[in-house]
Amino acid sequence: MNPLILLFLLGLITYFIVQRVASVTRSPVWLLWLVAMAPAIVSSGWVLAKGKPMPSQTILILSGVCLLVYWFLIQRNRISPPPVNSTATEGQEPPAELPKEAVSLPASPRPIDKAEETSLQNCFPWSIYYLQNVEYRPQAVICRGQLRSKPEVAYQTIQENVAEAFGDRFYLVFQEGVNQKPFFVLVPNPHAQAAADTAALPDAKPRKEPISRPFLAIGLFIATFFTTTLAWLDLEKKAVQLSLTTLATGLPYALALMAILGIHELGHYLTARRYRIKATLPYFIPVIPIPLFPFGTFGAFIQIRSPIPNRRALFDVGIAGPIAGFVVTLPLLLWGLAHSDVVRLPEKFEVFNFQALDPSFSILLALLSKLALGSALTDGFGIHLHPVAVAGFLGLVVTAFNLMPVGQLDGGHIVHAMFGQRAGAAIGQIARLLLLTLSLVQPHLLVWAILLFLMPATDEPALNDVTELDNRRDLWGILALGLLLLIILPMPAVLTSLLHL
Numbered sequence: 001m002n003p004l005i006l007l008f009l010l011g012l013i014t015y016f017i018v019q020r021v022a023s024v025t026r027s028p029v030w031l032l033w034l035v036a037m038a039p040a041i042v043s044s045g046w047v048l049a050k051g052k053p054m055p056s057q058t059i060l061i062l063s064g065v066c067l068l069v070y071w072f073l074i075q076r077n078r079i080s081p082p083p084v085n086s087t088a089t090e091g092q093e094p095p096a097e098l099p100k101e102a103v104s105l106p107a108s109p110r111p112i113d114k115a116e117e118t119s120l121q122n123c124f125p126w127s128i129y130y131l132q133n134v135e136y137r138p139q140a141v142i143c144r145g146q147l148r149s150k151p152e153v154a155y156q157t158i159q160e161n162v163a164e165a166f167g168d169r170f171y172l173v174f175q176e177g178v179n180q181k182p183f184f185v186l187v188p189n190p191h192a193q194a195a196a197d198t199a200a201l202p203d204a205k206p207r208k209e210p211i212s213r214p215f216l217a218i219g220l221f222i223a224t225f226f227t228t229t230l231a232w233l234d235l236e237k238k239a240v241q242l243s244l245t246t247l248a249t250g251l252p253y254a255l256a257l258m259a260i261l262g263i264h265e266l267g268h269y270l271t272a273r274r275y276r277i278k279a280t281l282p283y284f285i286p287v288i289p290i291p292l293f294p295f296g297t298f299g300a301f302i303q304i305r306s307p308i309p310n311r312r313a314l315f316d317v318g319i320a321g322p323i324a325g326f327v328v329t330l331p332l333l334l335w336g337l338a339h340s341d342v343v344r345l346p347e348k349f350e351v352f353n354f355q356a357l358d359p360s361f362s363i364l365l366a367l368l369s370k371l372a373l374g375s376a377l378t379d380g381f382g383i384h385l386h387p388v389a390v391a392g393f394l395g396l397v398v399t400a401f402n403l404m405p406v407g408q409l410d411g412g413h414i415v416h417a418m419f420g421q422r423a424g425a426a427i428g429q430i431a432r433l434l435l436l437t438l439s440l441v442q443p444h445l446l447v448w449a450i451l452l453f454l455m456p457a458t459d460e461p462a463l464n465d466v467t468e469l470d471n472r473r474d475l476w477g478i479l480a481l482g483l484l485l486l487i488i489l490p491m492p493a494v495l496t497s498l499l500h501l
Helices: 003-024 029-050 056-076 114-121 151-166 190-200 214-236 244-248 251-274 311-338 363-376 387-402 410-419 421-438 443-454 471-488 493-499
Strands: 129-137 140-147 170-176 182-188 283-286 297-301 341-344 381-384
Touching: 003 029, 003 443, 029 056, 056 443, 114 129, 114 151, 151 170, 151 182, 170 421, 214 244, 214 251, 214 283, 214 297, 251 283, 251 297, 251 311, 251 387, 311 363, 311 387, 311 410, 311 471, 363 381, 363 387, 363 471, 363 493, 387 471, 410 421, 410 471, 421 443
Parallel strands: none
Antiparallel strands: 129 140, 140 182, 170 182, 283 297, 341 381
16 A cells, blocks of 8 residues: 555545635645644555554644644634724624635725615514614624524515615625624625626627536546446455456446445535526536545535525535435445345454455444344454445445534534534534544544545525524434444443344
């Protein structure tokens, strides 16, 4: 296993993650990347120089120091909100993070002129939301006051009034401040501005940009199907001559894995369409199999191209993918386990040893393995996984990683929708620390813990980010987080002895 290949892959992944953080700090991207990659660079140099891995305690200490430096660089040079040009009183907190649309426009002195101020004030009926002051910022108009009705009623009423007064010039964002008081923000709609600029040009024709590129999606699907089919030859660790016959042995693995990944993203896509949220088709990420990463794909993703309307939509879009993917993963994994062979475990434990997998490192995997294999699976024995079982196992890994309650992962959207943006970000910070602690017991989780620390802790708010979820969705959210724990926590010794694992 060449450490230089590991270094290249981690560097590539880390670069894309750091780019997402770079928009909130003035620290250079190269410096953030270098600090984030320092543990991997040093440990790889250690392996090349001494021919053996760096001690795990040293890696943990180095990782902790680098994470602190990374956090310090972001906080020290964090980009502060633009100065207020308003009638606001002193001591009020800046608004929470605005949707991505809000930061894509060039700064202007005031989004509305003096003549439109009366129209804006008339959008806030005193019996719905008593408007007390208005703040004008280069890319937003912040309206503060007292909420006198239910949040959903206030948002719908004021949204209709703003649309009647200003057309589609603004997105209306409804958020809670640090003092728990809800406020409204009018954010210029970049699509409306672009349409206005186009219309102002002589002989201009309206141009509609495609939401997604179907030919690109189809091309990536075909490429990923080929790389995942080819990947099975590496996963089997058998020296075989490449031919159509040997390549066909990877079809069960490729079909099962792409079904899991595709249905996961299709769950996001269809739910987004249900709420009229613009989203691209699922894009697969093909990867030529290499010894370090032999799975044939980095997964799949969709891109959201319009703001999320409310926390209910944020929750439904976020949870739809993991649920849809798990519904497909579960029967495939059970079928694959039932058609797998029981073998003796090697002395050295490896998480991704599909020729002799020890299922006890995951509660859910251990229970499913015992259900599928029965008394044949006992203490000291592992599983030589069927190709479909390998795909099902990777489906559990994908589901668990996406359910991590951090930032823009599905789990981050879920806790944001359940508890609010600020509380969701705090839960994400706690989850990072808990996973880092758990990695002391299960070292294979260390890479996950490091990646989560590199991701932004806060995701983008919904337009109506105040109205809370109903009890049914709260229950589904708790069950989703429970599923995460069942996948990543090791089998307790008590259950292991009862099930003879």
